[in-house]
Amino acid sequence: xxxxxxxxxxxxxxxxxxxxxxxxxxxxxxxxxxxxxxxxxxxxxxxxxxxxxxxxxxxxxxxxxxxxxxxxxxxxxxxxxxxxxxxxxxxxxxxxxxxxxxxxxxxxxxxx
Amino acid sequence: xxxxxxxxxxxxxxxxxxxxxxxxxxxxxxxxxxxxxxxxxxxxxxxxxxxxxxxxxxxxxxxxxxxxxxxxxxxxxxxxxxxxxxxxxxxxxxxxxxxxxxxxxxxxxxxxxxxxxx
Numbered sequence: 061x062x063x064x065x066x067x068x069x070x071x072x073x074x075x076x077x078x079x080x081x082x083x084x085x086x087x088x089x090x091x092x093x094x095x096x097x098x099x100x101x102x103x104x105x106x107x108x109x110x111x112x113x114x115x116x117x118x119x120x121x122x123x124x125x126x127x128x129x130x131x132x133x134x135x136x137x138x139x140x141x142x143x144x145x146x147x148x149x150x151x152x153x154x155x156x157x158x159x160x161x162x163x164x165x166x167x168x169x170x171x172x
Numbered sequence: 173x174x175x176x177x178x179x180x181x182x183x184x185x186x187x188x189x190x191x192x193x194x195x196x197x198x199x200x201x202x203x204x205x206x207x208x209x210x211x212x213x214x215x216x217x218x219x220x221x222x223x224x225x226x227x228x229x230x231x232x233x234x235x236x237x238x239x240x241x242x243x244x245x246x247x248x249x250x251x252x253x254x255x256x257x258x259x260x261x262x263x264x265x266x267x268x269x270x271x272x273x274x275x276x277x278x279x280x281x282x283x284x285x286x287x288x289x290x
Contacts, residue, residue: 097281102283103265103286104282104283105267105281107278107280107281151216155277158204158221159206159218159221160206160218160279161218162215162217163215164214165215
């Protein structure tokens with residue numbers, strides 16, 4: 061069975077610092093995709109970054125990068141130069157066959 | 173872009189009544205739409221997957237007679253909560269995919285609908 065684990069219920073980071081949000085996954089599929097979404101208090105899910113299981117290079121999107129370690133089955137999100145507007149819930153998700161499986165999320169709070 | 177809208181954004185209904193939530197893809201055709209439920213401070217749980225013109229596929233434990241899903245066109249899916257009870261109060265989010273569900277296919281999420289059943 062596929063599973064996504066986010067072990068950090070909450071994280072704090074000071075503005076302008078970098079922060080890593082952890083995500084591990086479990087799957088027996090050879091092909092899969094890993095996503096990160098941001099959910100601010102308003103509720104909408106905002107796509108941040110995608111990593112395919114066969115992608116050899118770590119994905120990057122602006123201040124977001126995904127530290128993909130396939131052997132360890134981890135897909136950590138790194139946010140560089142944190143901003144106050146980064147405060148939100150962050151969900152890691154895995155695409156399995158035709159649906160997304162979400163982790164329990166990490167609440168990130170950025171302080172001045 | 174790929175914009176998905178939901179209507180209404182908030183709804184309060186009385187116990188025993190039915191409520192319909194609409195999910196629309198505004199600038200693309202959505203081959204597949206998904207309905208999720210999110211309880212406070214919890215993750216998104218997939219309720220069902222729908223493809224245009226066919227019956228929805230429900231996840232285990234989701235009552236198909238209670239949560240009616242209709243995907244009548246490539247831009248519209250509706251979720252009807254029938255005979256709503258207070259425990260149905262939740263945040264309902266839809267998403268839409270441009271294709272039939274490849275691994276890298278991004279799901280575009282709607283802004284969500286907060287349902288409160290009194």
